[in-house]
Amino acid sequence: MKTYNLALIPGDGIGVDVTDAAMEVLGAAAKGRFAFDTTSFPWSCEYYLEHGRMMPADGIETLRGFDAIYLGAVGWPATVPDSVSLHGLLLPIRKAFNQYANIRPHRLLAGVEGPLKAEGFDILCIRENTEGEYSGAGGRVHEGKDNEVAVETSVFTRAGVERILRFGFEQARSRRGHLTSVTKSNAQKYSMVFWDEVTRELAAEYPDVTVSHMHIDAMAAKMVMAPQDLDVVVASNLFGDILTDLGAAIQGGLGFAASANINPDRSAPSMFEPVHGSAPDIAGKNIANPIAAIWSVAKMLDHLGEAEVSAAVLSAIEAATAKGIGIRPGLNTTDEITAAVIAALEA
Ligand code: IPM
Ligand code: MN
Numbered sequence: 001m002k003t004y005n006l007a008l009i010p011g012d013g014i015g016v017d018v019t020d021a022a023m024e025v026l027g028a029a030a031k032g033r034f035a036f037d038t039t040s041f042p043w044s045c046e047y048y049l050e051h052g053r054m055m056p057a058d059g060i061e062t063l064r065g066f067d068a069i070y071l072g073a074v075g076w077p078a079t080v081p082d083s084v085s086l087h088g089l090l091l092p093i094r095k096a097f098n099q100y101a102n103i104r105p106h107r108l109l110a111g112v113e114g115p116l117k118a119e120g121f122d123i124l125c126i127r128e129n130t131e132g133e134y135s136g137a138g139g140r141v142h143e144g145k146d147n148e149v150a151v152e153t154s155v156f157t158r159a160g161v162e163r164i165l166r167f168g169f170e171q172a173r174s175r176r177g178h179l180t181s182v183t184k185s186n187a188q189k190y191s192m193v194f195w196d197e198v199t200r201e202l203a204a205e206y207p208d209v210t211v212s213h214m215h216i217d218a219m220a221a222k223m224v225m226a227p228q229d230l231d232v233v234v235a236s237n238l239f240g241d242i243l244t245d246l247g248a249a250i251q252g253g254l255g256f257a258a259s260a261n262i263n264p265d266r267s268a269p270s271m272f273e274p275v276h277g278s279a280p281d282i283a284g285k286n287i288a289n290p291i292a293a294i295w296s297v298a299k300m301l302d303h304l305g306e307a308e309v310s311a312a313v314l315s316a317i318e319a320a321t322a323k324g325i326g327i328r329p330g331l332n333t334t335d336e337i338t339a340a341v342i343a344a345l346e347a
Pocket of ligand 2: 242
C-alpha cells in the first residue's frame with residue numbers, strides 16, 4: 001500500500017479545529033486504499049511568542065521532504081500583527097516552494113443556498129501566488145516624520161505571468177473551454193497591459209479556449225450578477241485574493257471555500273488550506289464549518305494522484321449538505337458536520 005508523508009500545520013484559531021476534522025475525514029477516506037503518516041508542526045502565533053519567529057530557520061527545508069503540506073490557518077492579531085505572522089509562515093511557504101497556482105473552486109454544494117438568485121455556477125479561480133502585488137518589494141523612509149514615505153511595488157515577470165496563464169489555459173481546456181483574464185489595464189498601464197499582452201500571445205496557442213478580458217471592478221459585479229457565465233478565472237495575487245472572498249460569499253460563505261497552493265512541476269510540495277483564516281472569535285468552540293477544510297483534503301488527494309478517493313470525499317461532503325447538514329452558520333457543530341461526512345463516506 002502506498003504511504004504519503006504529510007506535514008500538518010494547524011496554525012492558529014479555527015485552523016486547529018478544522019485540521020482535526022479534515023484529518024479525521026482523511027483517515028476514513030484512506031481506509032483500505034492508502035496509508036499516510038502525518039507530522040504536525042506547532043508553528044503558529046503561540047510559537048512566535050515563545051521563539052520570536054513563526055517557524056524555525058530551517059522550517060522550509062524541513063517541509064521540503066514531505067509529499068504535501070496541509071495548513072489550517074495563520075493569524076492571531078491580538079498578540080502578533082498579521083503582517084508579521086503571515087510573512088513569517090504562510091507567504092514564505094507559497095514562494096519558497098513555487099506554489100504559483102492558487103486554485104479556488106466556487107460553486108454551490110448540493111443543499112446550500114447562496115445569497116444570489118443564480119444557481120448552477122461553477123467557477124475555478126486561479127490566483128497567481130508568488131509575485132505581483134505580494135512581491136514584498138518596497139520600504140519605508142522617514143518613519144514617523146511628516147515626510148514619511150511608504151512604497152510597495154508590484155512585480156510582474158514574464159516567466160511568472162506566462163506560467164499562471166498557461167496553467168489557466170490548460171484548466172480551461174479540461175473544463176468548459178472558457179478563460180477570463182482579470183486585470184485593470186485601463187488604469188495600470190505597465191504591469192496590467194503587459195499581462196493582457198501575454199494573455200493574447202498564449203491565446204494563440206489555445207484556439208480551442210475562448211478568452212475574455214475583464215477589469216477587476218467589472219468582474220466583481222459580474223460574479224454577483226452573472227456567475228453562471230464564468231468558467232476559469234485567472235487573476236493576479238491581490239485581485240485573486242479579493243475575488244476569492246467574493247467567490248466564497250456567493251457559494252454560501254467562507255466555510256465552503258477550499259484552496260490548493262499548487263507547484264505544478266512538482267519540484268517541491270504543494271500546500272492545501274481552507275480560505276477562511278483563523279477566525280479568533282469562534283476558535284475552539286466547535287462551531288467552525290469544516291467543509292472548506294475537508295474539500296481542501298479532496299484537492300490534496302487529487303494532487304497526490306488519488307482521484308477516486310478525492311471524488312468520494314467530495315461526494316460525501318455533498319451527501320451531508322444535501323441533507324441540510326452544515327449548510328448555514330450555527331446550524332451544526334464542527335463535530336456533527338465531520339461525522340456526517342464520515343458517515344456518508346462509509347455508507
Ligand atoms: C488568503 C489569505 C491570505 C492571502 C492572507 C492571510 C495573507 O487572505 O489565503 O486568501 O492574502 O493570501
Ligand atoms: Mn484572502
